[in-house]
Amino acid sequence: MQPPSMALLRAFSPLWKAPIRPSIFSGLLQTHQPQQHTADFSSTAPRCKRKKGKRTDMRITNIRYHLFHPMTPRPLRWSRNRHLRHWTIHRAWQLYQHNLRHKRDEELQKQYFSMYNACEALRNIDNYGLTAEDRTAMGEPPSEGKETGRLYRIAMLKRGMWNGPPIEYARIQTDTPPRNGWNHQWTR
Amino acid sequence: MTMALEGACRPMARCVQRPGLKRINLQIRTFTTSNASRQEVTDITSTSSPPLPANPFRSPESSAAVVHKPQSERRLIAQHGIYPIGSRRRRAAIASTPSIPFHQLPYQCFQEARKVLQQDRVEKVAEIAEQRRRMEKVQTSLAQSQSTGDEPSVKQLERRLRDMRQHLEELKILADINDPLVRKKFEDGLGDMNKPIYRHLADKKWRSYKRKVLVQRITQMNVVPDILPHIDPTIAVSLSFGRKDIPHGGLVLSTLSEDAPSLNIQPFDRGERLVTIAVINPDVPNVAKDGFGYRCHFLASNISISPTQTRVDLASLDPESQVILPWLPAFAQKGLDYQRMGVFVLQQGSISEEETSTSTTEEQSSPANLPVQEILSAARYSKRENFVLRSFVDKYSLHPVGVDLFRTQWDEGTAGVMRRAGIPGWDVEFKRKRIYPLPYRRLKEERYR
Numbered sequence: 001m002q003p004p005s006m007a008l009l010r011a012f013s014p015l016w017k018a019p020i021r022p023s024i025f026s027g028l029l030q031t032h033q034p035q036q037h038t039a040d041f042s043s044t045a046p047r048c049k050r051k052k053g054k055r056t057d058m059r060i061t062n063i064r065y066h067l068f069h070p071m072t073p074r075p076l077r078w079s080r081n082r083h084l085r086h087w088t089i090h091r092a093w094q095l096y097q098h099n100l101r102h103k104r105d106e107e108l109q110k111q112y113f114s115m116y117n118a119c120e121a122l123r124n125i126d127n128y129g130l131t132a133e134d135r136t137a138m139g140e141p142p143s144e145g146k147e148t149g150r151l152y153r154i155a156m157l158k159r160g161m162w163n164g165p166p167i168e169y170a171r172i173q174t175d176t177p178p179r180n181g182w183n184h185q186w187t188r
Numbered sequence: 189m190t191m192a193l194e195g196a197c198r199p200m201a202r203c204v205q206r207p208g209l210k211r212i213n214l215q216i217r218t219f220t221t222s223n224a225s226r227q228e229v230t231d232i233t234s235t236s237s238p239p240l241p242a243n244p245f246r247s248p249e250s251s252a253a254v255v256h257k258p259q260s261e262r263r264l265i266a267q268h269g270i271y272p273i274g275s276r277r278r279r280a281a282i283a284s285t286p287s288i289p290f291h292q293l294p295y296q297c298f299q300e301a302r303k304v305l306q307q308d309r310v311e312k313v314a315e316i317a318e319q320r321r322r323m324e325k326v327q328t329s330l331a332q333s334q335s336t337g338d339e340p341s342v343k344q345l346e347r348r349l350r351d352m353r354q355h356l357e358e359l360k361i362l363a364d365i366n367d368p369l370v371r372k373k374f375e376d377g378l379g380d381m382n383k384p385i386y387r388h389l390a391d392k393k394w395r396s397y398k399r400k401v402l403v404q405r406i407t408q409m410n411v412v413p414d415i416l417p418h419i420d421p422t423i424a425v426s427l428s429f430g431r432k433d434i435p436h437g438g439l440v441l442s443t444l445s446e447d448a449p450s451l452n453i454q455p456f457d458r459g460e461r462l463v464t465i466a467v468i469n470p471d472v473p474n475v476a477k478d479g480f481g482y483r484c485h486f487l488a489s490n491i492s493i494s495p496t497q498t499r500v501d502l503a504s505l506d507p508e509s510q511v512i513l514p515w516l517p518a519f520a521q522k523g524l525d526y527q528r529m530g531v532f533v534l535q536q537g538s539i540s541e542e543e544t545s546t547s548t549t550e551e552q553s554s555p556a557n558l559p560v561q562e563i564l565s566a567a568r569y570s571k572r573e574n575f576v577l578r579s580f581v582d583k584y585s586l587h588p589v590g591v592d593l594f595r596t597q598w599d600e601g602t603a604g605v606m607r608r609a610g611i612p613g614w615d616v617e618f619k620r621k622r623i624y625p626l627p628y629r630r631l632k633e634e635r636y637r
Binding site for chain 2 (some may be wrong): 084091092096
């Protein structure tokens with residue numbers, strides 16, 4: 001949504017004073033100037049009753065300007081039941097969001113651990129897909145040299161990972177083509 | 189969805205179907221269902237008084253929005269020339285809305301939200317039951333390892349059990365915290381402090397403002413390092429003399445503090461406990477020492493406190509088994525500054541939960557009851573002057589859990605209060621020692637260095 005233009009507001013704002021042209025307004029400017037309150041260094045409130053003359057506090061002007069600005073939404077004035085109902089809805093929405101976030105986190109955690117387990121399995125197997133325990137169980141001699149975990153090492157190199165299309169576009173490689181071919185209508 | 193809306197609309201539909209239904213409970217608050225007495229009273233008055241129109245205070249203009257009987261519609265048109273607004277169904281709905289209980293109000297989003305919350309509550313209750321079952325299992329295995337004497341596993345299981353209990357308490361709060369009726373009841377001050385949710389809400393409310401003010405007052409006025417080295421208040425204490433509630437650290441007139449105050453001690457955790465209450469003045473002038481000492485204005489032990497049993501009137505405690513030092517009026521002699529009066533609530537026995545497993549409670553079975561007669565007969569803590577609360581707390585292994593503070597000053601009533609209480613020194617005025625200035629003219633040989 002486009003916010004309305006501030007140009008008109010600025011013209012009437014007490015903060016952004018348009019530079020008054022000195023032609024016909026010079027007399028006005030002369031009478032206006034001594035009334036202007038200059039901010040002094042003390043932070044205590046001026047004693048308005050003792051010191052005569054109109055004084056404007058810039059802080060109050062600022063607060064009023066922003067508080068009663070037409071773009072500031074009006075305060076919510078609700079009856080008790082209305083407020084309670086709003087609160088109920090709000091809590092339900094928060095709860096729903098929390099559950100959603102929790103579910104996503106769990107999903108991510110599951111994915112992470114399955115990846116971790118896959119890597120761990122890769123690290124332990126040799127060229128024949130056998131772990132050291134499998135070999136001893138089968139009575140084979142232990143694998144020699146860099147045979148164990150070769151696939152794991154290659155995977156960790158991540159060679160050529162960034163050369164092709166982005167990983168987000170990748171499709172998991174399967175033995176057979178998909179049931180419904182390529183989706184030509186797909187757009188991001 | 190539609191089912192819920194129908195369910196929500198049902199009372200309204202009933203009202204539409206039964207035009208003869210009298211709406212008698214208009215003035216009653218809509219969803220405090222517990223308050224039956226007021227309803228009875230309204231019923232009786234409405235039956236005894238002559239039949240009134242639906243609402244005598246309603247002007248014809250405003251009743252145009254709610255008339256829904258053909259007869260009354262016709263009367264409105266004929267007598268006032270005002271036509272009813274909207275459909276008859278809508279008018280009936282508006283007229284009957286105050287009699288719909290809060291949780292049945294027919295707002296779609298609200299009802300959907302309630303459904304979500306109820307679903308969550310059901311899950312939480314199931315989780316509580318599951319947690320209880322798990323705890324039972326752990327308890328049985330704990331008993332087994334205790335019988336075998338496996339010390340490390342006993343410790344581990346105890347820790348596990350403690351964590352599980354904590355989680356159970358959290359679940360109990362989570363089950364009810366989203367209930368709008370619970371919230372409303374708490375805001376009205378009708379919450380039952382035996383239930384964990386209301387205790388939790390009260391604790392949160394106390395910690396959000398009152399506790400902060402209290403901690404600020406006791407640290408700014410140095411009550412904490414002066415009387416006791418440290419305190420972390422977990423129990424809300426408020427003080428009142430007669431009907432007058434005293435804010436934390438407020439100055440109290442001496443005539444008001446002549447009689448013993450009453451305390452409202454609100455614990456936020458379950459169960460009864462015994463507390464000791466001590467009122468200590470750390471600003472007693474000691475002229476010989478040119479310093480200040482302590483005076484105990486009140487000391488009583490073995491006071492039973494629970495979340496629902498919070499009121500303690502210091503004047504009406506049992507002098508045999510509870511009171512060690514009865515109330516002495518607060519006073520500050522003339523010429524002195526104000527004097528602080530620290531009110532301390534000290535918990536007796538172990539501070540940990542009373543439900544910890546049996547072996548630990550047997551080990552820590554320190555006597556919760558203080559031997560009042562023994563303390564009285566020994567001179568150490570039965571005299572008021574120079575009563576050191578630190579040593580008392582150490583001697584009887586008490587835990588400071590609550591604190592309050594008020595101040596006293598010399599005022600026009602103090603002399604009378606002191607005379608009536610038989611305290612000497614009401615006619616004494618303290619004055620600062622005059623420090624004479626150095627001679628204006630110095631001797632020649634005296635020089636600044």
